Amino acid sequence: MLNVKNLKVSYGESKVIEKLDFDLAEGEILAVMGRNGMGKTTLFKSIIGILPCGEGSSISIEGSELADKPSFKRVREGLAYVPQGRMIYPTLSVTDNIKVGLDATKSKQIPEYIYELFPVLKEMGKRMGGNLSGGQQQQLAIARALVTQPKVLLLDEPTEGIQPSIIKEMARTLKKIRDSHGISIIVAEQVLSFTLEACDRFLVMEGGAIVHSSKRADVDAEKIKSFLSV
Amino acid sequence: MEYSIEEITSIVVMQSFSGVSLLCIYALMGLGLYIIFGQMGVINMAHAEFLVLGSYTMCLFSQLVTEHMPFLTNYYVALAIPLSFGIAFGVGYLVEWSLISRLYKRPLDTLLATWGLSLIMQQSFRTFIGARETSATLPEWLLGSWSATDTIDIPISGLVLLGLTILLTLGLIFYTKKTRMGLRMQATTQNREMTGALGINTKMTDRFSFAIACGISGIAGAFFTTMASTSPSAGENYIVDSFLVLVVGGLGSLAGLFVSAGFLALLSSILEFFMTGSIAKVILYVIIFITLMKFTKGIFYSKVRS
Numbered sequence: 001m002l003n004v005k006n007l008k009v010s011y012g013e014s015k016v017i018e019k020l021d022f023d024l025a026e027g028e029i030l031a032v033m034g035r036n037g038m039g040k041t042t043l044f045k046s047i048i049g050i051l052p053c054g055e056g057s058s059i060s061i062e063g064s065e066l067a068d069k070p071s072f073k074r075v076r077e078g079l080a081y082v083p084q085g086r087m088i089y090p091t092l093s094v095t096d097n098i099k100v101g102l103d104a105t106k107s108k109q110i111p112e113y114i115y116e117l118f119p120v121l122k123e124m125g126k127r128m129g130g131n132l133s134g135g136q137q138q139q140l141a142i143a144r145a146l147v148t149q150p151k152v153l154l155l156d157e158p159t160e161g162i163q164p165s166i167i168k169e170m171a172r173t174l175k176k177i178r179d180s181h182g183i184s185i186i187v188a189e190q191v192l193s194f195t196l197e198a199c200d201r202f203l204v205m206e207g208g209a210i211v212h213s214s215k216r217a218d219v220d221a222e223k224i225k226s227f228l229s230v
Numbered sequence: 231m232e233y234s235i236e237e238i239t240s241i242v243v244m245q246s247f248s249g250v251s252l253l254c255i256y257a258l259m260g261l262g263l264y265i266i267f268g269q270m271g272v273i274n275m276a277h278a279e280f281l282v283l284g285s286y287t288m289c290l291f292s293q294l295v296t297e298h299m300p301f302l303t304n305y306y307v308a309l310a311i312p313l314s315f316g317i318a319f320g321v322g323y324l325v326e327w328s329l330i331s332r333l334y335k336r337p338l339d340t341l342l343a344t345w346g347l348s349l350i351m352q353q354s355f356r357t358f359i360g361a362r363e364t365s366a367t368l369p370e371w372l373l374g375s376w377s378a379t380d381t382i383d384i385p386i387s388g389l390v391l392l393g394l395t396i397l398l399t400l401g402l403i404f405y406t407k408k409t410r411m412g413l414r415m416q417a418t419t420q421n422r423e424m425t426g427a428l429g430i431n432t433k434m435t436d437r438f439s440f441a442i443a444c445g446i447s448g449i450a451g452a453f454f455t456t457m458a459s460t461s462p463s464a465g466e467n468y469i470v471d472s473f474l475v476l477v478v479g480g481l482g483s484l485a486g487l488f489v490s491a492g493f494l495a496l497l498s499s500i501l502e503f504f505m506t507g508s509i510a511k512v513i514l515y516v517i518i519f520i521t522l523m524k525f526t527k528g529i530f531y532s533k534v535r536s
């Protein structure tokens with residue numbers, strides 16, 4: 001579904017990601033784990049096109065090359081992004097926040113399944129995005145990404161600032177999104193319990209490179225934990 | 231001298247109407263800037279030159295009609311207003327593409343660049359149109375007045391100004407709140423990167439929004455020729471008031487723009503009744519300064535969690 005090959009990303013002279021390769025299969029939920037500053041957000045930003053990638057980098061979705069395309073074209077090819085900190089539009093209503101995502105499609109109506117997944121968004125449709133709680137904002141950010149009709153959903157630290165009881169519910173929601181809509185998902189995370197609940201495969205990043213990879217069947221939680229501890 | 235109740239009522243009504251006209255002028259000055267500064271966050275020092283561009287379009291079109299198409303004299307205003315919009319829109323589109331698009335997130339550079347643009351536009355008006363003041367030949371019907379009663383006369387130009395302001399404002403509300411382009415504009419101005427990552431072409435959105443705002447200023451400028459003549463540096467009369475109206479109301483708030491326009495119109499009228507224009511202006515600025523100390527982000531600033 002998504003292929004990343006020889007990805008290089010720099011901030012000026014400082015190389016943050018150097019020759020990174022990985023694939024994402026159709027319907028797979030992949031965890032990209034690592035401590036702060038290891039390159040997870042940079043990886044996501046370069047995949048979605050917010051950060052430019054270096055020469056020779058390749059990012060493709062179903063064989064279509066994206067590396068030289070701007071963000072909005074990548075979204076139209078099937079990528080969707082939920083950033084760390086949600087970045088919802090604070091002075092737009094909940095409904096309008098979702099409609100911004102809808103703009104990438106030809107549809108004018110917010111699909112009913114969005115409200116089935118996140119009923120609170122229907123109740124709070126007229127409330128300003130900036131006045132929602134952290135958990136509600138997270139749901140809004142995911143809903144806004146889902147209405148773009150993605151093939152691949154990138155979720156950057158979705159559990160950040162969310163209470164533990166909602167984290168389990170969020171893992172179930174991700175599986176529901178994958179199962180009902182066939183969307184492949186990549187989650188950048190530091191909360192191992194969440195990824196163990198939701199993900200099929202685990203990558204660990206350190207210093208901008210992948211240092212560990214395992215499938216759910218043979219995951220070594222202790223080893224991943226060792227990478228996450230300071 | 232003693233006035234009858236009827237006469238006092240007439241004076242109050244006519245004075246109120248001239249206050250409403252002043253409110254409309256302030257609001258029209260601020261409408262284009264509401265998008266460019268209030269929504270897009272671009273400090274456009276050349277905003278007033280787009281008003282002047284609209285004024286010149288009206289004046290030149292009026293000359294053209296008077297000299298070559300006299301049969302259109304009574305109707306040309308209806309054609310000149312969309313033409314002013316079109317020309318200001320086109321110039322705005324080019325300016326965004328060539329200059330502004332390179333300066334987002336660099337407010338100080340934008341300030342300097344648009345100030346330079348204002349000088350270039352002023353000099354262009356001087357070179358290609360002329361340095362002398364010019365005005366439009368207005369159709370007869372616009373110069374007359376409507377007698378509401380025997381003692382109340384309302385100028386037709388004031389009524390048209392009021393109608394135009396209402397029309398433009400409703401159009402702008404519809405555009406920002408009810409159209410996809412309006413939603414794109416609001417989203418882009420709140421978070422450009424995130425909006426691109428939701429599938430919206432933010433460069434085109436910026437360009438179109440800037441051009442629309444310039445077009446609105448063009449319409450405002452065109453109508454200002456019904457009240458005053460124009461000259462290459464006429465923008466200097468508009469620029470400070472345009473920013474004041476917006477800042478006092480609260481950036482990004484259309485309701486704030488109108489409250490602020492009303493506030494400034496009321497203050498100007500009262501102060502200028504009791505003192506000279508320049509002293510009234512000084513006192514007006516002092517009052518605005520105190521208001522902004524109390525409401526640092528404007529009277530109608532929306533508070534949200536993030």
